[in-house]
Amino acid sequence: MRIKWLFITILFVFATGSAASWLVMNSKTDTEVDMVAINEVLKKLESHWGQIDQADFSTIKQPFSVIDTHGQVRFQTFEGQSPTINEAIKNRDTITDVVVEGTLVGKLIVLNDDKKVIQQMKRQLIIVLFITFTMFAMLSVIYVLFLNYKVFKPFHKLQSFAVNVARGNLDIPLKMSQNNPFGAFTESFDIMREELALARQSEYEANRSKKELVASLSHDIKTPVASIKAVSELMLLRADDEKVTKQLTTIYSKAEQINLLVSDMFTATLEELNELKVTVTEEESSVLNGIIANVNYDDQISFAPVPACLILTDVSRLQQVFDNILSNSYKYAGTSVTILSAIKHTYLEISIMDYGKGIHPDELPLLFNKFYRGNNAEGRSGSGLGLYISEYLMQSMQGDITCHNREDGFSVTLKIKLA
Template sequence: MRIKLLIVTLLIVSSAGIVLSIMSIHNKNLAEVDLVVINDVVKTAEKNWGAINEGTFQNSILKQPFTIVDKSENVIYETQGNHFITLYDSIKNRDLLIDLKENNEIIGKIIIHNNHQEVLQQMKRELVITISLIVGIVMLVSMLYIIYIYRTLLSPFQQLQKFAANVARGNFDVPLNMGKDNYFGAFTESFDLLREELEAARQREYESNRSKKELVATLSHDIKTPVASIKAVSELMLMQTKEEKLKKKVNTIYSKVDQIDLLVTDMFHATLEELQQLKVTVTEVSSDLLVEMIENVNDENQISYEQIPPCLILADPMRLQQVIDNVISNAYKYADTKVHIKAHIQQNYLELHIMDFGEGMSEDELPLLFNKYYRGRNVESKSGSGLGLYISKYFMENMEGQISCYNRSDGFTVVLKIKLAS
C-alpha cells in the first residue's frame, strides 16, 4: 500500500515538472530575440528606405512587433499590434532601438518592442492554470485514495466493531460478512468462527441448564407424593394416639413434614418459573371469592377481616390463593400474632392490606423482600427458602396487579393490589 502511495505521488510530481518545463521553454521562446533576423530586417529597411516612405514595405522575417521612425520621430512603418508613442517611452519600456543609416548618415530608427511584460503576464496566467490543474489532480487522487482506504481498511474495521458489539450483547445470529478482496482474510474468518462457537456453547449451556431444571422440577413433584403420604399417616396417628409422649413425637413428625412440603413446593414453583411454566390464566371473578380464600387459611381463627367490597376482579383463583397462603403463612411464622385484613377500592384496584402485629422488618431490608432466595435477619431458626414472596410477586404482576409492603408502628403490612375488571 505504501508503494502504491509513493508511485502516485511520483506521478503527480513528474506531471507537474513536465508542465512547468514546457511552460518555461515556451515563454523563453517568446522572450528571446533573434539577432540575425533583426540584422536582416535592419539591412532590408536601409536598402528599401524609399519604399518604406512610400508605404510599400513588407516584413515577413521578424515575428516580433516593431516600428520604423524617421529622424523626426514620425512613424513611417509599424507592425500590427504595436503602438509607438515617443522615443522616450520606448527607452522607458526598454525597447530595442537600432539606427538606420544611409551613406553613414542616420536616416531613422527601428524600434523593436520589448514584450517582456506581456510574456510575464502570460507566464503568470499559465502558472495559475498549471497550479490549479495540479491541485485539482492532487485533490482527485487524494479523494480516490481516501475512498480506497475507506473501502479496504476503515469499512472492514467498522464491520468488526458492529460485529463485536453484537457478540457482546449476546446476539450471535448476525454473521460477519466480508468481501473476497478483504485484506484481513483469515483474521475475519476466525472471528466469524468464534461467533459460531460462542453461539453453539450458549445453546449447549441453555440445554444443560434446562435439563437440570427439568430434573429438579420432576424430582420436586415426585417427592411431594411420599411427603403427602407421610403427612396423611401422621394426621391419622395424631387422631388415634392417646399417649401424650407418643403424640408429641408424632406432632413433631407432622410439623417437619409440613416444612418439607412447603420447601418442596417453593422449589418446584421456582423451577417452573425459570422454565416459564408457571402459567397464569386471568379471568373475571367476583370479589366474594376472596372471603373463601381467606377462610381456607384461617385454621385457628387467627384472621379477622373487614367486609370485602363487592366488585369484579381480574385474577387466576388458584394463583391468588397461593399468594394469600404465602403472605398469611409468613405472618404466622415470623410475627406469631393474629392477622387483620382491610379491604377497599383505590382507583382501578381492589386493595387488601394484610396486617400482623409483630416487630416488622428493618427499613433497609424492605426493598429486598421480593428478591429470589432473600431471607430477612428475623428468620432465626425458622425454615424457609426465600421464594414465597418472590413467587407471589411473579403471580401478582402476571395478573396485572401489584404487591408491596411497609412497616407500621404496631406491626407489618403486605398490600395486594388486585386489578378491577373494566
C-alpha cells in the same frame, strides 16, 4: 490491488505535472536580435529613405519602427503607440542608426518581445498547474470514497456487531463484502460470535437440565412427604398418650415445613422454565372466604366480610399466595392476623396485617428478590422464595403485591384486578 493502482495513478499524475512544469519553465525562446534582418532593413531604408512606404519589408518577422532625427515616426510594422527613444531604452529595445550617404537621418527601433514571451510562459504554467491540481483533487476524492467504502464502513459494521454481541444478540452475523481487506479479521469476529452462541446455548441447556431435575425431585419428594403428613395426622387422631401426641405433632409440623419448602422450590423452578401455568378466570369475591379459612390455623385470623364483586384470579394460585404470606406471619411475627378488604378504583385490595416487629426499612426493597431472607430469619427454616413466587403469581393474574411497616406491625397488601 486497487490501492496499488490508485497510488500508481497519483504518482503518475504528480510526475507528469512536475515534468510539464519543468519543461515550461526551461523552454528556450528565441529572443535574440536577428542582425541579418536588421542589416537588410537598414539597406532598404538607405535606398528608399525618401519613399520608405514603397520598400518591401514582408520578409522581416520582428516588429520595428523608424523615426527621424526630429523624433517623428516615418514608418512602423506594428499597430499601437509608437515608441520614443526613451521608451525604447527603457524596454531594452534594439536601437540602430540610419545613415544615408554618411549623414544620420534617423533611428531604427527593433521591439523586444521578452514580456510577451514571459506572459505566455506564465499562462502555460498556470494551465499545467491547474490541470495537475485538478487531477490531484479528483484522485483525492476517489481515494476518500475508497477509504470510506473499504475501511470506515467495515469498521462501522464491526462496531454495530460488537454492540449486538454486548447486548446478547448472537443471532445476527457479521456481513462483509467479498473483497474486504479485513476479511480474515472480520471472519474471526464472526467465528467468535458463533462460539459464544454455542456456549450460551450449552449453558442454557445445562441450566434447564438442572432445573428440570430440581422440578422432578421436588415433585417426587412431595409424594412421600404427603404420606408422612397423612399417617401422622391419622395417628394423632388415635393417640392417647401426651408424649406420643407431642412427638406426632412435631413430625406433622416438620413434614408441613418440608412440604412448603419443596412446593416453593417446585414453583420457582417451573417459573424459570416458563412452565408455571396461571389460568385467570372471573370469580366471585366470596372465594376469598374459603381461601382465608384454609390458612386460619388455630383461629388466629380475624377478617371482615369481603365486598361482593367479580375478580380476575386463579383460585389455586391465589391460595398459594395466601399460604406463603400467612406462613411468614405465623413464622416471623407469631401474633394474630387481621385481614381487611376494600374496593379501590379497579382493584380489590386485601390488607394482611400482623402485629410483630416488622423488618428494617432498608430490607423492604429486597423482600421480593429470589432467595432473599431478612435478618429476622436467623434460626428459622425457609428458602426465601415465598414472596418472590407470590409477586410473580400476582402479576401473572394482572394484580400486584406490596409490603410496608406500620407502627404496630407489618402489612402485606394484595391488589386483585376487578372483572
